[in-house]
Amino acid sequence: MTPRLGEAELTSLATSALEGLGLAPRDAADSARILVLADLFGLHTHGVSRVASYGERVDLGGICAGAQVRVEKVAPAVARVDGANGLGPLVGMRALEAAMDLARECGVGMAFARASNHFGPISPYGYIAAEAGFATMIGSNATTTIAPWGGGDARLGNNPLGFGVPQPGGPPFLLDMAMSVAARAKIRSAAAKGEPIPATWATDAAGRPTTDAKAALDGFLQPVGGHKGYGLALTVDLFAGLLSGAGFLTHVSSWSADPQKPQDLGHFFIALDTTKLGAAEWLAGRMADFRAILHASPPSDPSSPVVVPGEIELARMARFRDEGIPLPQDVIDSLHAFAKRKRAPA
Amino acid sequence: MTPRLGEAELTSLATSALEGLGLAPRDAADSARILVLADLFGLHTHGVSRVASYGERVDLGGICAGAQVRVEKVAPAVARVDGANGLGPLVGMRALEAAMDLARECGVGMAFARASNHFGPISPYGYIAAEAGFATMIGSNATTTIAPWGGGDARLGNNPLGFGVPQPGGPPFLLDMAMSVAARAKIRSAAAKGEPIPATWATDAAGRPTTDAKAALDGFLQPVGGHKGYGLALTVDLFAGLLSGAGFLTHVSSWSADPQKPQDLGHFFIALDTTKLGAAEWLAGRMADFRAILHASPPSDPSSPVVVPGEIELARMARFRDEGIPLPQDVIDSLHAFAKRKRAPA
Numbered sequence: 001m002t003p004r005l006g007e008a009e010l011t012s013l014a015t016s017a018l019e020g021l022g023l024a025p026r027d028a029a030d031s032a033r034i035l036v037l038a039d040l041f042g043l044h045t046h047g048v049s050r051v052a053s054y055g056e057r058v059d060l061g062g063i064c065a066g067a068q069v070r071v072e073k074v075a076p077a078v079a080r081v082d083g084a085n086g087l088g089p090l091v092g093m094r095a096l097e098a099a100m101d102l103a104r105e106c107g108v109g110m111a112f113a114r115a116s117n118h119f120g121p122i123s124p125y126g127y128i129a130a131e132a133g134f135a136t137m138i139g140s141n142a143t144t145t146i147a148p149w150g151g152g153d154a155r156l157g158n159n160p161l162g163f164g165v166p167q168p169g170g171p172p173f174l175l176d177m178a179m180s181v182a183a184r185a186k187i188r189s190a191a192a193k194g195e196p197i198p199a200t201w202a203t204d205a206a207g208r209p210t211t212d213a214k215a216a217l218d219g220f221l222q223p224v225g226g227h228k229g230y231g232l233a234l235t236v237d238l239f240a241g242l243l244s245g246a247g248f249l250t251h252v253s254s255w256s257a258d259p260q261k262p263q264d265l266g267h268f269f270i271a272l273d274t275t276k277l278g279a280a281e282w283l284a285g286r287m288a289d290f291r292a293i294l295h296a297s298p299p300s301d302p303s304s305p306v307v308v309p310g311e312i313e314l315a316r317m318a319r320f321r322d323e324g325i326p327l328p329q330d331v332i333d334s335l336h337a338f339a340k341r342k343r344a345p346a
Numbered sequence: 347m348t349p350r351l352g353e354a355e356l357t358s359l360a361t362s363a364l365e366g367l368g369l370a371p372r373d374a375a376d377s378a379r380i381l382v383l384a385d386l387f388g389l390h391t392h393g394v395s396r397v398a399s400y401g402e403r404v405d406l407g408g409i410c411a412g413a414q415v416r417v418e419k420v421a422p423a424v425a426r427v428d429g430a431n432g433l434g435p436l437v438g439m440r441a442l443e444a445a446m447d448l449a450r451e452c453g454v455g456m457a458f459a460r461a462s463n464h465f466g467p468i469s470p471y472g473y474i475a476a477e478a479g480f481a482t483m484i485g486s487n488a489t490t491t492i493a494p495w496g497g498g499d500a501r502l503g504n505n506p507l508g509f510g511v512p513q514p515g516g517p518p519f520l521l522d523m524a525m526s527v528a529a530r531a532k533i534r535s536a537a538a539k540g541e542p543i544p545a546t547w548a549t550d551a552a553g554r555p556t557t558d559a560k561a562a563l564d565g566f567l568q569p570v571g572g573h574k575g576y577g578l579a580l581t582v583d584l585f586a587g588l589l590s591g592a593g594f595l596t597h598v599s600s601w602s603a604d605p606q607k608p609q610d611l612g613h614f615f616i617a618l619d620t621t622k623l624g625a626a627e628w629l630a631g632r633m634a635d636f637r638a639i640l641h642a643s644p645p646s647d648p649s650s651p652v653v654v655p656g657e658i659e660l661a662r663m664a665r666f667r668d669e670g671i672p673l674p675q676d677v678i679d680s681l682h683a684f685a686k687r688k689r690a691p692a
Contacts, residue, residue, distance in 0.1 A: 075453025075622040077423040107421025110454045110618065135589065137483070148652040151643030163581040165589070173584060175577040207646035224571025231521040231655045234640075235509040238519060242632050243481065243511070243623055249639045270616065272456065276421040277589055286588050293595045294580075297497030300553035306494040309577045 003332060004324025011036045013335050014048045020341035021051070021058050022065030023087065031089040037124035039325050041313035045185065046121040048327070052334045053255075054087055054117075060260040063087060063117050069094045077106035080245065081113040085262040088119035092267060096125050099271035100134055107276040112244035113267040118142075118255065123176040123313060126164025129271055130172030133280075136164040137270040139236040141246070143254045143263070145184060147220040149230035152207040154220050155249050158184070159236035164310075167287035168280035174310030179233040180221035187216050241266040349678060350670025357382045359681050360394045366687035367397070367404050368411030369433065377435040383470035385671050387659035391531060392467040394673070398680045399601075400433055400463075406606040409433060409463050415440045423452035426591065427459040431608040434465035438613060442471050445617035446480055453622040458585075459613040460592035464488075464601065469522040469659060472510025475617055476518030479626075482510040483616040485582040487592070489600045489609070491530060493566040495576035498553040500566050501595050504530070505582035510656075513633035514626035520656030525579040526567035533562050587612040 005013070011032055018028035032048075039047035057063040067086025071094060073079050079098040083091035095111040102109025122138050129136045142157030162176040182201040190197045191213035199209045202216035210216050223229025241248030246266025253261045274283055290308075297306045320326075351359070357378055364374035378394075385393035403409040413432025417440060419425050425444040429437035441457040448455025468484050475482045488503030508522040528547040536543045537559035545555045548562035556562050569575025587594030592612025599607045620629055636654075643652045666672070 075619065076451065077455075078453030078618070078622050080623065105422065106452050106454075107424030108452075108454055108456045108616075109423075112623065135585070148640045148643045150645055150647065150650050151640070151652040152646050153643055155639055155643050163577075163584075165581075165584045173580070175581055177571075177574045177577060181571060224574050225523075225527060227655075228523045228570050231509075231523060234519070234655065235511075235521055238509075238511045238636070239481070242636055243618075243620065243629075245624070248632075248636060270454075272424070272589075273421065274589065276424050277426065277458065278591070283589075286594075290584070290588055290594060293501055294494045294497070297494045297499055297501050299496055300498050301496065304496050306497040309573075309580065 002326040003329055004326050005332070006324055007036060007040065007321055010039065010048065010325055010327070013332075013339060014051065016339035016342055017048075017051050017055075017335040018087070018338075020338040021055050023090065024066070027087075027090050030093040031087050033128075034089040034093060034120045034124045036325075037127060038121050039327065040317040040320050041121070041123055042316040042320075043121045043123070043313070044327070048335060049331045050118070050120065051338060052331075055338055057117070057255070057259050062255075062258075062260045062262065071095075071098045071111075073102070077102045077109050079109070079111045081111050083113050083116035085115050085117070088117040088265070091116040092119035092125060095267060095269045096129060096138075096271070099136075099269040100129060100132060103134060103271040103273040108270065108272050111269045112239075113269070114244045114246035114264065115262065116246065116265045116267060117263055118265065119267055121176055122160055122162030123164070123174045123310070125269070126162055126174050126176070127172060130164045130166035130174070133166055133168070133273065133275055134164075135166065135272040135274050136162070138162045138268065139240045140267040141237045141241040141248060141252055141265060143252055143256070144250055145221050146180065146223055146230070146233060147203070147207055149223070149227045156230075156233050156237060157252060158221055159233045159240065161232065161236050165287070166274060166283065167291070168284040170284060170288060171314045172310060173287070173308060174313060179223045179229045179236070181224050181229075182221070184221060187213050191217055239268040244268060348672040349675055350672050351678070352670055353382060353386065353667055356385065356394065356671055356673070359678070359685060360397065362688055363394075363397050363401075363681040363684035364433070366684040367401050369436065370412070373433075373436050376439045377433050379474075380435040380439060380466045380470045382671075383473060384467050385673065386663040386666050387467070387469055388662040388666075389467045389469070389659070390673070394681060395677045396464070396466065397684060398677075401684055403463070403601070403605050408601075408604075408606045408608065417441075417444045417457075419448070423448045423455050425455070425457045427457050429459050429462035431461050431463070434463040434611065437462040438465035438471060441613060441615045442475060442484075442617070445482075445615040446475060446478060449480060449617040449619040454616065454618045456617075457615045458590035459615070460590045460610065461608065462592065462611045462613060463609055464611065465613055467522055468506055468508030469510070469520045469656070471615070472508050472520050472522070473518060476510045476512035476520070479512055479514070479619065479621055480510075481512065481618040481620050482508070484508045484614065485586045486613040487583045487587040487594060487598055487611060489598055489602070490596055491567050492526065492569055492576070492579060493549065493553055495569070495573045502576075502579050502583060503598060504567055505579045505586065507578065507582050511633070512620055512629065513637070514630040516630060516634060517660045518656060519633070519654060520659060525569045525575045525582070527570050527575075528567070530567060533559050537563055585614040590614060
């Protein structure tokens with residue numbers, strides 16, 4: 001049976017594990033918050049299971065556990081954040097906080113982070129901001145896995161882009177999407193089972209669409225909407241990588257091929273203080289109406305009513321808060337192993 | 347042979363036509379700039395050919411030609427723009443200017459426009475901003491043509507979203523995309539020719555994917571990437587419609603079904619003053635590098651090298667500035683007819 005942990009218990013364990021990796025207590029707690037929210041949303045591939053791979057890179061010198069993240073305000077509503085090659089969720093939290101601080105003053109705030117690493121999924125950041133009344137637009141670049149549209153080699157990342165809009169007193173709108181039609185993990189799983197994949201998911205190494213999952217693993221992910229997804233992935237890299245001062249396109253180094261090397265990943269965070277546009281009741285009413293209009297659409301499959309982005313994740317969170325968060329035993333064991341280092345440093 | 351007009355000549359004619367519709371001279375000139383840029387980019391369906399349909403709605407009382415657009419600063423970096431049911435490109439230009447003004451002060455500026463109408467394509471706004479050193483994120487909502495993902499009736503628009511990033515001394519990055527796999531105009535054209543369409547473009551009236559172009563015209567456009575495009579279209583509506591105070595989802599009235607009714611369309615404009623992040627040489631160098639990395643990808647079809655979004659449109663602009671802008675005679679005649687009203691009001 002899969003063990004289940006309460007939110008407080010998992011947060012405490014993940015925080016200790018990150019402290020074991022060398023993070024200061026507050027930095028560890030803030031990073032753990034992102035990863036635990038990911039698990040609460042059911043995004044287990046981006047949750048506390050990541051501590052093991054982060055730890056591997058810390059041990060190899062690829063990530064700096066004791067990084068001092070620096071925030072530099074370059075205009076009343078814009079900050080540059082130097083991640084100092086720190087843990088991604090730590091850099092992400094500091095950049096999100098910077099964007100929200102600027103937005104409190106100016107209505108909107110924008111933070112550009114460089115010298116960062118994999119920062120987890122986007123929806124936890126969007127959720128934290130929405131709970132505080134901020135709408136967000138957030139993006140990150142990533143290791144190259146996608147070919148330029150019409151090109152024959154991987155030169156851009158499956159750069160995630162996410163958005164959050166608060167519904168005061170209700171569930172926020174939360175969208176978190178990568179630019180590929182399907183995640184690489186799905187192709188890996190099909191290859192392991194010897195199953196074919198739809199021709200729209202990926203190309204082979206020569207850039208030709210393929211249904212052979214193994215050939216696809218040697219090739220490139222296909223972006224959603226072809227040239228449209230290509231354009232969106234570039235846009236995310238321009239804001240997250242190029243404008244932030246981070247690496248971009250092929251300058252982002254590969255976590256798996258060069259785990260000991262700083263990746264110089266970049267992110268951008270835009271936070272909008274929605275209270276500047278109207279009272280909480282005004283926004284709550286409009287968001288409830290928005291949601292009701294979508295829910296009232298007759299479903300093409302009566303067993304699958306229309307959902308609004310974020311509803312599935314927030315329903316999981318409610319359930320997991322009630323029943324505990326299911327986690328494989330090896331993930332829990334790994335967290336305990338890292339946590340032990342805190343008491344007995346190597 | 348298709349007549350060709352110089353940029354200055356077409357701008358002057360389109361300005362006169364809009365003055366004939368009742369716009370004040372400066373408002374007419376600013377609106378004409380957007381439409382002429384659309385034609386220079388080769389986006390003729392969204393260029394000066396639109397003056398005829400705008401004029402039809404002005405004559406029916408659906409658009410207010412003499413609208414006084416009002417800009418209200420609600421925070422140091424945020425403005426609300428009341429379009430007063432004015433011409434879309436006029437409201438769009440005033441909102442873009444507001445966002446750029448705020449960004450000059452604060453580094454980033456955000457303008458939310460309500461009570462607006464169809465504002466043309468996005469790339470002209472992105473181009474104008476990029477020429478002045480601003481990166482942009484711009485979106486608009488639209489009449490409903492897309493069903494919620496898994497839903498059975500049209501409840502959201504094919505909401506366009508666009509981005510611009512300047513390359514000082516060089517061509518800007520310009521992306522302008524709607525959320526559907528294919529434009530409705532393409533389906534209309536296939537239906538007229540009796541040709542089938544790919545099953546990924548649209549559904550029939552019951553929400554089932556169809557290859558029958560005629561059935562598709564009674565159905566709904568399919569969003570790019572399925573649930574991903576659905577989520578993006580909703581995001582655009584949340585920022586452009588819901589947060590702006592405009593209509594959203596089914597509250598946006600249909601231009602074709604109710605041309606006499608104000609649509610209450612909304613837009614959002616985010617402008618970022620890139621000079622706050624680094625010097626022009628820094629940005630120019632990084633943008634040139636970004637472009638070169640993409641161009642160097644070996645093309646899967648040797649006759650089609652990789653392009654960066656905006657390059658096709660900017661190449662057309664260079665050519666049309668040289669050779670004149672090709673326009674159908676009936677479009678030119680229609681502009682002259684509207685321009686005549688200026689001298690002899692009805």
